[in-house]
Structures are given as structure tokens and as C-alpha cells.
Amino acid sequence: MRDYEEVTSFLGQWGPFQRLMYILLSLSSIPNGYVGMAMVFLADIPPHHCRLPFLNSSSYGGPGYNLSLPTEEVKGEVTLSRCRRYAEQGALDAGSNQSTERCLDGWVYSKERYLSTIVTEWNLVCDDTWKTPFTVTVFFLGVLTGSFLSGIISDRYGRKFIFFATMAVQCIFSVIQAASNSWEMFCVFYFIVGMGQIANYCSAFILGCELLSKSPRINFATLGVSLAYAFGYSILPLFAYFIRDWRMLLLALSAPGFLYIPMWWFVPESPRWLLSQGRVEEAEAIIRAAAKKNGITPPDVIFNRDDTAELMNSTVEQKVYTWIDLLSTANIRNTTILNIIMWMTVSLTYYGLSLNTSNMDGDPYLNCLIAAASEVVGYSSMWFAVRYTTRRFTLGFSLIICGLLLLIIKYVPEELNALTITLAMAGKSCITGAFGFLYLYCTELFPTVVRNMGLGVTSMASRIGSTVSPYVAYIGTYNKVLPYILMGCITIISGILGLLLPETKDEELPELISEVKPLHWFCQKQIPVKRKIEQENKQLGIGLEKSHSLQDM
Structure with missing residues (x-):
């Protein structure tokens, strides 16, 4: 059977059809950039202390509080205790020798930076502090579930269906989430939003890679969806700066999703997937429509009788694929296992560095913007790298350099905080580029019949790392260097393992499981x-x- 790229070569590389698919599918990734990271502001913990009912002032640091609350040292500064108060109420000259108790009457929060967050809404402080990082973990558990289910559904029912269905889930449930009246309700909806977020991103990525030919496919994978994701990340601090109430911020971030509804009439199903299902007539119709949009007259017969018969025979024998097929042969099994390991470690490092920005000194809005800018640098650098270097070298080099930069932080003097931030952001650029590159590399490694499933399973495995990442960042509140040492070590190991994967540069996408390449030894x-x-x-x-x-x- 002739290769799909050869059959459809008459469409050209960069016609109006390809440009439209590139732009639309890239733009669809913008909301994904701020959905997960929005918790940096939605769940930020403002300064707070116990509420004292005998004082009329309900503002943070009001008159009398400095005499009625014990003090504690936080990061070298002496402040009012956040979780304790003197047991004897009403004594404005209480001394340090008096006994203390928990905040029995609630807390007073500073409104200098936020009008409200989910922390101030449901008092997620002191004994309930664990709920804040756990909320992020719930989101990533939803991402894990969505990664697994979306791959199976997409490979069985089509890329377009799961792409638009999950986009609707992410948008609608984000709006409902803003109306949550309890922390538990917020977490349930956040879990569902996480399912939609990753499934939408993976489906858009696969759909674009299968609709575009080789040259624009690489640009789409390394620049298109990646820079759109980074752009969404970068506008998050701008939204948060002007909208200080968490409910209004969540609504404002959800609204742009409704603008993507008209895309249904412009984005077609993947012809590659239709062919893998034996639906040759539908695939031909899409290819002819693309040729018409490009102003090209297609051949009278796109898929000849022999090609169609061979395709039908292969799809009749095994029409329904499951995740077990990712382990069915030695080559695809080795590829799957190595991808799972690398996705886990890369995800842990990426989100660990992203969430660790809250432990940095300075303005949180500026820190978030710098972190987003580092992603633009990472994706742009990766775009240049994939054009001139092999896939194995690109992945391994970026991961090893990231690990070395993070390990160097251990030897930076504490007073050189700017150097620490520079090294951390440089490492984040490397891991960001590697994370985006993994989507391209994984797409080229897995065959069409299980491609979305393979990307879904490996992406699902990566969420094991992302669910741990909030707690890796939490270690930074006790030891600022330890998270960097941990992430640096596992990233270097992951980079070495990446050198074992087969090379896919300048190769055609595999269609069947039998076409998966073996591991590449040193x-x-x-x-x-x-x-x-x-x-x-x-x-x-x-x-x-x-x-x-x-x-x-």
C-alpha cells in the first residue's frame, strides 16, 4: 500500500487549508495555558491572623491586634501569629508568658493584594492548610483520568468528537466551578475541568499532526500549540492583576472558551484516523475538500482499489484497539515504558518549578509573567533545535542541561537570590521545551492505530509526576535547595534514558504496530x-x- 504522505502529496505543504488548521488548532490551546496555573492566584494565601471578637476592627492588622496576639518568625521576619492567639481574651497588654490557643473565632485576612481567594472563602489555613496543595492534586488526578479515557475514546470514536466534547466540558464546568459553595464542591468540578483540559490539548495536538504534512507538522508541534499555551499562561497574571476576586477571575478565564464554538464547521475529522477505521469514502471527501480550498484539482482516484482492499483487510482483522496493544510487541512495549518514565519525571520537574514560583521573593504577578516568558524561550529554542538536530539528541540534551542547572543552585550563596532565580528560570526553559517536544516525539513514535491512545497513556502517566509536584514545591518552604536537587537528579536520569529511544527525524509516521522501530542503543x-x-x-x-x-x- 502506498504511504499516506505520498497519496496526499498533491495537496502541497502550506496551502490555505493547512494554514487554517494550523491557526485554529493552535489557538484552541490558549485556555489550556491558564486553566491549571490559575490556582497560583485562586488559592494564594494572603497574610492573616486570628479574629478577636472583642475588637471592633475586622481589618487585618487593626488597632489592638499587635498587643493581643503572639508573634512568630517567618522567613526571618517577626510577624503576628497566623494560627494562635492568647487564651485570655480582652487583655490588650498580654505578655509572652501567657498560654495560647487556636483561632476559635476565625481569621482576618489582608485585602492588600486580593479581595478574596478560595483560601479566604473557606479558611484553608492553619489546620486546613493541607487542602490548598491537595486542591491542585485533585486537578491533576482529573488530568490523569482524562488522559487515559480520552485516548481510548479518541482512537475509537474520532479525534474531532473528543476535541470538541472536552472543550465544552472544560468551559462549562469552569463556569459552574465559580458558583461553588464549598471546598468539596470546588474540588469535584476542578477534577472534571482537569479531565477536559488535558484531553482537549492532546486531541488538538494529534488532530493537527495528522491533518498537516511533515514540515508544517513540526512547526505546529514545537511552535503552534506550544506558543499558544505559553500565551495563555502569560495572560493569566494580567487577568489576575485586574480581577482580585476569585469567582470573577474564574468566570473571566472561562468566557473565552465559548468563542471556539464556530470551529466545529471548519475543523474536519482526521483522514488518517478514518482510513485506519476503513472509512475510505469519508477520508477521500475530506481530502478533496482540502484540495478545493487549496485551489488544487485532486486526481480522479485518490486511493486505488488495491490500496483500499489492503486497508480494509487490515482494519477488519483488528478494528478495535485497546491500551493492551501498547504492550503487544517488544518494540512498542519498550517505547511505551520509556515514554511513561520520561513523561513522569519531566512533568514532575515542570510543574514543580512552576508551582515553586510562589516560594520566590517579589511580586507574584511579575514572577508568574517571568515564568511564562521562560516558556516562550524554551519553545522557541526547541523549534530551532528540532530543525537541525536529531530527536534523541534534542530531548536528551535539554533534559541533562536542565538537571545540571538545577543542581548548580545548591552551590549558590543564599545572598545571591537573583542568580538562583536566573538558574531556576533557565532550567524551566529547558524542561518546558522538553515537555512540548515530548508531544511531537511521542506522536512520531506511536503508530496511527493507537497514536492518540499512546499519547493519552503516557500523558496520563505524566500526571503521576504532576500530582506529586505540589508537595515537591511544598518542601521548598522548609528547605529551598532540596526541591532543586531532587528535580535535577531525576531530570538527568530521564535525559540519559531518552537517548535509548529510536530516531524519527525525516521518517514517515508509522501506521501499524508492526512498523514501530526498536530501541536505539548507544x-x-x-x-x-x-x-x-x-x-x-x-x-x-x-x-x-x-x-x-x-x-x-
């Missing part, structure tokens, strides 16, 4: 498939055209 030199065929034909003394005719017999 002492082994891998020859691209096309070059290998040419060398074999040269040794046999026959032309390439004759070789293809023999293979078709």
Missing part, C-alpha cells in the same frame, strides 16, 4: 528507512522503482 548507528532501502537496492543491483513494484506484489 553503540548502534540507525539508518533512516528510506536510505536503508536505497542501500539494499544498490547492493542487489536493482532500481528503487523496481523494488517498490516487488513489494507491492
